[in-house]
Ligand SMILES: Nc1ncnc2c1ncn2[C@@H]1O[C@H](COP(=O)(O)OP(=O)(O)OP(=O)(O)O)[C@@H](O)[C@H]1O
């Protein structure tokens with residue numbers, strides 16, 4: 001029998017599939033994946049809910065599968081959120097240290113974090129994460145934990161991720177309808193990076209790309225912390241759509257063609273692909289060169305859009321560990337070679353190496369986000385236990401955020 005306190009569940013309601021990962025917190029504080037569940041998604045477009053009833057049904061299906069697989073009952077989840085409305089920026093907060101002895105305490109840290117996230121975002125938006133990058137004490141850079149240090153001024157750099165409240169609420173509402181309690185939310189790209197990158201890779205610097213069905217989520221780590229992140233509302237569905245239009249075939253056929261015959265490596269000599277159709281209709285004969293060309297154009301464009309973002313922020317020189325790609329599209333034939341060509345960096349196709357569990361799940365690029373949610377939960381729970389001030393103002397901020405959702 002499992003101790004309910006020790007079970008953590010990650011839930012991704014994706015455009016293509018709903019994915020549930022059940023983790024158990026071990027005695028040593030690490031987490032082990034003990035079960036997974038999946039269902040094809042419905043009622044989700046570009047990572048956002050468009051039909052509540054359909055989505056609820058699919059979440060129930062995936063949760064039931066995970067409950068059976070893990071042998072536990074699921075009541076609470078950590079959920080991922082994504083969508084083209086999600087934005088980020090880096091900000092610096094600053095507070096004077098007013099204690100007589102000028103010793104920095106947890107209270108100053110909380111105050112400077114609140115100050116750093118007190119920024120102007122559009123009225124309809126809400127801050128999802130304010131991730132600490134590093135602190136400065138009297139102008140000295142690169143401080144990881146200032147508690148106990150002496151100084152007159154404490155500053156903090158944070159990476160703020162925010163999104164449109166109502167669009168985030170839709171994902172939460174759907175999960176509550178199941179019914180499940182949403183313990184917390186995390187942006188998909190951030191969760192994915194937690195699953196994929198080791199601490200060393202975060203230090204070396206890396207780009208993590210999650211190319212799913214409806215979105216491409218990216219996160220850049222530099223010197224151990226998140227430096228940049230974003231979401232493009234473009235994913236594998238767009239490749240399928242391009243194939244359907246370019247070859248004048250229905251979407252379901254185009255999806256099948258993409259998976260069975262597609263590649264980003266355009267063959268030098270053309271081949272004809274013969275496709276069986278319904279009884280009475282002649283077989284379809286299609287050019288493999290044309291199929292691969294269509295796919296390559298779309299994927300190259302998507303990779304280049306992310307590249308431009310990184311160039312705009314001068315981040316290329318900091319990606320010492322290279323590029324990591326997850327999401328179902330990581331299975332596209334020829335992706336690693338194409339991404340290496342676009343970025344000029346080594347590319348690793350996303351395997352999760354940061355937790356233990358069944359190899360099938362850890363090696364599936366589609367599972368990375370939900371696995372990352374389990375890691376995110378573990379980190380936030382550790383933080384709660386280790387920080388006596390958590391129930392203070394920062395804790396209130398988090399619970400206010402949860403209530404809003
Ligand atoms: N073998 C394969 N070859 C090519 N593409 C594949 C393969 N397997 C899955 N895909 C594509 O991966 C995409 C689904 O990826 P994933 O399951 O990560 O999406 P998702 O998490 O549901 O969506 P999102 O995160 O964008 O909301 C689909 O477009 C699908 O066609």
Ligand SMILES: [Mg+2]
Nearest residue numbers: 014212327369
């Ligand atoms: Mg996804």
